[in-house]
Amino acid sequence: MSGNPYLTVQAVTKYIKRKFDADPHLRNVYIKGELSNVKIHPTGHIYFTLKDDKSRIQAAMFRGNASSLKFKPESGMNVLITGDINIYESSGQYQLYVQSMEPDGIGALFLAFEQLKEQLGKEGLFDVRWKQQLPWIPKKVGVITAKSGAAFQDICSTIGRRFPMAEIVLFPAAVQGKQAVPSIVEAIGQADRQGDIDVLIVGRGGGSIEDLWAFNEEAVARAIFSCRIPTISAVGHETDTTIADFVADHRAPTPTAAAELAVPAKEELAGRILERKRVIYRFLATRLTQEQKRLDRLKNSYPFLYPDRLYRPFIEKQVSFEERLSRSHNELLYRKSTQFTQINSRLQLVSPAVQLQQRSKEAVAVEERLLRAMRQSLGGKQDRFLTGIRMLQALNPLSVMDRGFTIVYKEGELVKRAELLAPGDSVKINMQDGIAIAEIQSIESIKEES
Known part of the structure; x- marks a missing residue:
C-alpha cells in the first residue's frame, strides 16, 4: 500500500x-x-x-x-x-x-429571592430570639441611604417634627447598581464601629425589583444580622418586601414610617410625662396617707406606750446571768487555786533546786568520807613507805661501802666468791667514792676453821 x-x-x-x-x-x-x-x-x-x-x-x-x-x-x-x-x-x-x-x-430574581430566603431561614437569621428592642428615647439615629435621595429627606423631616432632640447621623451609601452591595455593607460596619448610634435605619425609596435588589443580597443580609445596633429596614413602598426586612430587628413599610418607628412623638412624650406625673402624685399621696396611719398605729402601740415593760424581763435575766456568772467564776477560781497549790507542792518535791540542795549535802558527806578514807589510806601507805625505805637503806650496797666494803664486777657480773676469779682477770672494784680497774695477780683461799 x-x-x-x-x-x-x-x-x-x-x-x-x-x-x-x-x-x-x-x-x-x-x-x-x-x-x-x-x-x-x-x-x-x-x-x-x-x-x-x-x-x-x-x-x-x-x-x-x-x-x-x-x-x-x-x-x-x-x-x-x-x-x-x-x-x-x-x-x-x-x-x-x-x-x-x-x-x-x-423569574430568576424571584427564584433567587426564595432560595436565599430559605437558606437564611434555615440558618436562623430570621429567628425572633435575635431581634433587638428599639430604644424608647434614642439620642442618635443612624441612617444608611443615598445622600441625595428623597428617603433621607423624608426621614429628617419626620424626626425633626416628632423628636427634634435626636441627632441624625447619615452614613451615605449607593442603594442601587453594582457598587450598592459593598457600599451598604461598608456603611453598616462604619455605623456599628462608631459605637454611639442608638438605632439604625437602612433603606431607600421605591423602585423596581432590580432597583431594590441590593437589599436582597446575602452580604447585606449578613451585615444587618451581625450589626449590634437595633436596625429598622425601610426599603421601597409598603408592598415591597426584601431579605433585609426579614433579617432586620424591625421592618417599616416606608422610610417615613421607619423614622416614626425610630423616635417617639414629642407630644406623646409630653402626654406620657404628665400622665406619669399624675400617677406619681397619686401614688405618693396614697403612700403618705398609709404611712401616716401606720406611724399613728405604731405610736399608740403597746411597746411605745410602755417601753420599760419591754426590757424589764431582759434586765432580770441579765441580773440572774451575772449572779450565775459570778458564782461560776468564784468556784472555778477556787478549784484552779487548789489545783495550783497541789501541783506546786508536787513540783517542790521534784524541783531542781531542792534536788540540787539535797545532792549537795550528799556530796559533802561523801567528800568527808572520802577525805577520812584517803587520810587513813595515805597514813598506812606512808608507814609502809618508810618501812620500805629503811629496808632499802639496810640492803643498799652503798650503805655497806660506807663501812669500808667494796663490790667487784667481772665482765659486768657480780663476783661473790674468790673461786670465780683467776690470775690475769680484769675486774672493776666499786668503792664509795669511785671505781678502780685491777688485774688479779693471785688468789688465796680462806679456809674455814673446823
Whole structure:
C-alpha cells in the first residue's frame, strides 16, 4: 500500500470539531430542559446534565457567565438556556457551553429571592430570639441611604417634627447598581464601629425589583444580622418586601414610617410625662396617707406606750446571768487555786533546786568520807613507805661501802666468791667514792676453821 489509510482518534475528533465550529446552527442555540447532576466547582464553574424525557446532553457554564446568575441552579429545575454546542476533545463528546440561564416559568430574581430566603431561614437569621428592642428615647439615629435621595429627606423631616432632640447621623451609601452591595455593607460596619448610634435605619425609596435588589443580597443580609445596633429596614413602598426586612430587628413599610418607628412623638412624650406625673402624685399621696396611719398605729402601740415593760424581763435575766456568772467564776477560781497549790507542792518535791540542795549535802558527806578514807589510806601507805625505805637503806650496797666494803664486777657480773676469779682477770672494784680497774695477780683461799 502506498500510504497509511488509518486516522488517529485525535485527528478524527479535530475534524468533527471543525465541522461543529463551522455550523452556524450550533451557535447561540436556545434550549430548554431539566437540570440533573448539578455540580458547582469551587472555582465557580458549573457542570450539569440537561435532559428531557427522551434525551440528555452534558453542559458546562464557566465562572465568567455563572457569576451573573441571580439564582442557584439545582437538580430538577426546569431552565431556559442560551449557549453553543461543540466537541470536548479530551472525551470526544459533544457538549453544551452555557452563556445564560433563566428559570422556566418563574423569574430568576424571584427564584433567587426564595432560595436565599430559605437558606437564611434555615440558618436562623430570621429567628425572633435575635431581634433587638428599639430604644424608647434614642439620642442618635443612624441612617444608611443615598445622600441625595428623597428617603433621607423624608426621614429628617419626620424626626425633626416628632423628636427634634435626636441627632441624625447619615452614613451615605449607593442603594442601587453594582457598587450598592459593598457600599451598604461598608456603611453598616462604619455605623456599628462608631459605637454611639442608638438605632439604625437602612433603606431607600421605591423602585423596581432590580432597583431594590441590593437589599436582597446575602452580604447585606449578613451585615444587618451581625450589626449590634437595633436596625429598622425601610426599603421601597409598603408592598415591597426584601431579605433585609426579614433579617432586620424591625421592618417599616416606608422610610417615613421607619423614622416614626425610630423616635417617639414629642407630644406623646409630653402626654406620657404628665400622665406619669399624675400617677406619681397619686401614688405618693396614697403612700403618705398609709404611712401616716401606720406611724399613728405604731405610736399608740403597746411597746411605745410602755417601753420599760419591754426590757424589764431582759434586765432580770441579765441580773440572774451575772449572779450565775459570778458564782461560776468564784468556784472555778477556787478549784484552779487548789489545783495550783497541789501541783506546786508536787513540783517542790521534784524541783531542781531542792534536788540540787539535797545532792549537795550528799556530796559533802561523801567528800568527808572520802577525805577520812584517803587520810587513813595515805597514813598506812606512808608507814609502809618508810618501812620500805629503811629496808632499802639496810640492803643498799652503798650503805655497806660506807663501812669500808667494796663490790667487784667481772665482765659486768657480780663476783661473790674468790673461786670465780683467776690470775690475769680484769675486774672493776666499786668503792664509795669511785671505781678502780685491777688485774688479779693471785688468789688465796680462806679456809674455814673446823
